[in-house]
Amino acid sequence: MAPVTASAASTPSARSTSSNPSAVRQRTTADAASLLGVSDRTLVMGVVNVTPDSFSDGGQWFEPEAALAHGLQVLGAGADIVDVGGESTRPGAERPPVVEELRRVLPVVRGLAAQGAVVSIDTMRAEVALAAVEAGATFVNDVSGGLADPEMVPAVAAAGVPYIAMHWRGHSTEMQSMTAYDDVVEDVCRELASRRDALLGAGLAEHLLVLDPGLGFAKHAEHNWALLAALPVLHDLGHPILLGASRKTFLGRLGRAEGEPPRPAAERDPETAATSVMAAMAGLWCVRVHDVETTVRALSVVRAALEHAPDDGDLG
Ligand code: PMM
Secondary structure, three states, X not given: OOOOOHHHHXXXXXXXXXXXXXXXXXXXXXXXXXXXXXXXXXXXXXXXXXXXXXOOOOOOOXXXXXXXXXXXXXXXXXXXXXXXXXXXXXXXXXXXXXXXXXXXXXXXXXXXXXOOOOEEEEOOOHHHHHHHHHOOOOEXXXXXXXXXXXXXXXXXXXXXXXXXXXXXXXXXXXHXXXXXXXXXXXXXXXXXXXXHHHHHHOOOOHHHEEEEOOOOOOOOHHHHHHHHHOHHHHHHHOOOEEEOOOOOHHHHOOOOOOOOOOOOHHHOHHXXXXXXXXXXXXXXXEXXXXXXXXXXXXXXXXXXXXXXXXXXXXXX
16 A cells, blocks of 8 residues: 555545444455545554553453453544453463463454454463454454464454564564564564465465554664654555554653653553554554544544645655
8 A cells, every 4th residue: 555645535435435333234255345545534442451461451451341341442442443452461461371362352343243343362372362353353454463372364254354574583572682683674574474475375365454563562762763663665566564663662751751651552652643643654554552533533644635636646
């Protein structure tokens, strides 16, 4: 998807045909695949972490009822996709047993799908992905890009659902020791390209693959900033791109003195909205955010401006 232009932005919005909280209809994989084709605006994926310890919102929606209520709120705020996860990927986090991950996510996926939400399951485990698809999820979001579980790619390929593969070098307990890059933009693009080739070689359908540069995963602040500054380059990978900058620590360090702790995660939404605007200006497919309303409103500014830009131009 190329950077958004005025002519593209003036075509009818896909929002009317995507997630509509009042349309209580189970979404299908065909609906999910059609979302992959949206190119006139940047989609918004709202996060529902059913975990005791996610760095951005840990513990707030740990019980399934609270998580489901939060998911409905995310949907009502305008999310196109609701991303449900039961494993924290905060640096240093230990993995929950698979039965515990299933216990956390399945009722939430089932409940949101029954309300007509397009649900993605944020997991590195094939077993969880398949159970979630069975429960109504129509996207699989795997931060390991298939590296954590050899069963994942064959399972997703057989299920025929869109797959989001993120740039990943290792689990949360070890990723902070895997931050050596010569040129982070070139290295991440090269590693993502080789992951893409491996995934397609393993049978994943080309039109169902989304790629993600993995901000905050095996990356220091300067790496995240360099990637943010180079977003349009990611189009060279030839797939829709998802960006997950929301509430990450590098944003919380802005305006803080050396040695001062970063701003708390829940206070990083203005900075997150700025990254969403950058993603939209670069023509990215989707942003994954915790505070959906702020990003939806920020993206409406981009759309309104683009609708008033000269026919042949973008906002530059
Ligand atoms: N970040 C987190 C979790 N899942 N998925 C994708 N595709 N991209 C991301 O950047 C990403 C993700 C960690 O953030 P959280 O703990 O706030 O959910």
